[in-house]
Amino acid sequence: MQQLTSMIMQKQRWLKTLLASVLILALTACTAKLMYRNLDWAVLEFIEDYVTLDGDQEEILELQLNQFTQWHKTEELPRYEAQLRSLYDTDLSLVDEEFLIEQHQIFRTHIKRLANEITPELYSLSHSMSKEQIDEFLLNLTEQHNDYSEKYSQMSEREARVRYKERIEKILRRWLGTLSIEQKSIAYQWSSSIERTHQDWAAYRVETRDRVKTMFARRDDPFFYQEELTTLINNPEQGYSNELKGKLERNRALANQSILAILSTASVEQKQHFKQEVADWLELVQELQSD
Template sequence: MLRWFKCLAVILTLSLALSLALGACSRVGLAYRNLDVIIPWTLSDYLDMNGEQKGWFNERLKEHLSWHCTTQLPGYLDWLDSLQVMVENNQVTEAALQARTQEAKDAIAQTAREITPSAIELLQGLDDKQVAEMNDAFAKDQRKRQDEYLKPSLDQQIKERAQRMEKRLDDWLGPLSTTQKQRVADWSKALGDQNTQWIANRAHWQKQFSAAVGQRQSPEFAQRIETLLVNRESLWTQAYRQAYAKTEAQARSLFVDLMAESTPAQRERLLKKIKGVRKDFTELKCLKAAL
């Protein structure tokens, strides 16, 4: 995901036990002001745009940011308000989290649909050298993730996953109790070899994306890219589809249990964090003009 899109996804999927890289987006306003890509992956990690492409891209970026800030962010304020009420009333339930999660997915899909035409236009203008560089970068990405997430033994993968989650939760809830730490450990163990399915599916998507870009002048190109960027789930492997459903369910269960065991101080810290995100949104000049 691109940096800004990742930040957006992180905020909107907070209800999934804060299971994404929360540290990647500590301040929404800062992320907005430093947004340098607008398609659903970190473009700079995979290819270099030439001067003409960068100029076109920067102009299109301004248009997308204006649209997003004035039409989408007001709805995020309502979403954050709903999340805040859940925590304040100590009503973090499975049903409530499912509702917030679906709202988050809908919001992300709407943004993906809006920016996809720009992604298509940019990709159609790539030369063969840029496409080759992108494919090489995909291969490097796959090797890196396999080394990091698959080479360790399964026991080590489970241990490291729990440690990453504890670190994220510590930022949003504060230090976990012994009971909460054990719950995180149980959550990580329940996911088993989820890393295998995640990385395999990522490689599967990249392969399809590379194939589509290789045929970027074909009449079917726009539709193929829209499917890859907007309807990604339709292209998931069957194994990953099952693993993802399990991951979502386990994340909801984890967060419900953690909040049930939470202290007043932890809930207050979480509320402060939510309010901080909301404040960052409301301080954006474009949003002030829209409200």
């Protein structure tokens, strides 16, 4: 069984990468089950890539993550199951832009609930960090940002378009199977028209890092500290520039138009392939709930 859609993993910074991993994306089925059943360990390992925790912090965080994973299993997995059932029952021939927008919004709601639920744990952990831990965290965050900027700034226009096309076709093959010549042509036009956002994201990352630095510097102001941390986690879009917002909106509209064009040419075999993919993920979510 292949990956669940990776469309929402585009353009998300480190926290959303963490939260998206909770949704068992970008994993094979067996790995997904192993990841989910050991989610507390995986999250702890992820956090320690940024900051070294002491024994007390690890113990407290482990207890909090146990509660979080239980909440996710009982509250969130049924919501994922409901969305998957809706997708399974969908006739691809009847999908319109309204349906795509609705599915995107449902997924965004999943993410926002996760962010809201984990905010108290992250607040507690960040508030307990020493100056040395804060310095380590900011250093690792800066290094990650620099790696991102260097990676994408060195990518030529042609390389970027090739990468877009490869990613798009890879996702389409996973959900539809073998693509027709016409569908590949649509994918090519889609990849050729995407507005690049790497510079916008680099600027956003720098601004976010500076906000985090200011937040820690004002940790003695509990109202500001809690409000800023909550905003960074639950409403990151607030920091997007108008230019970035415009590009994201246009790219999303382009994606919807391209997806609809591709689905309008879907064969019977491709529709069956899509239904089986959804069925496999539906089975996985049900299995995780019964564990």
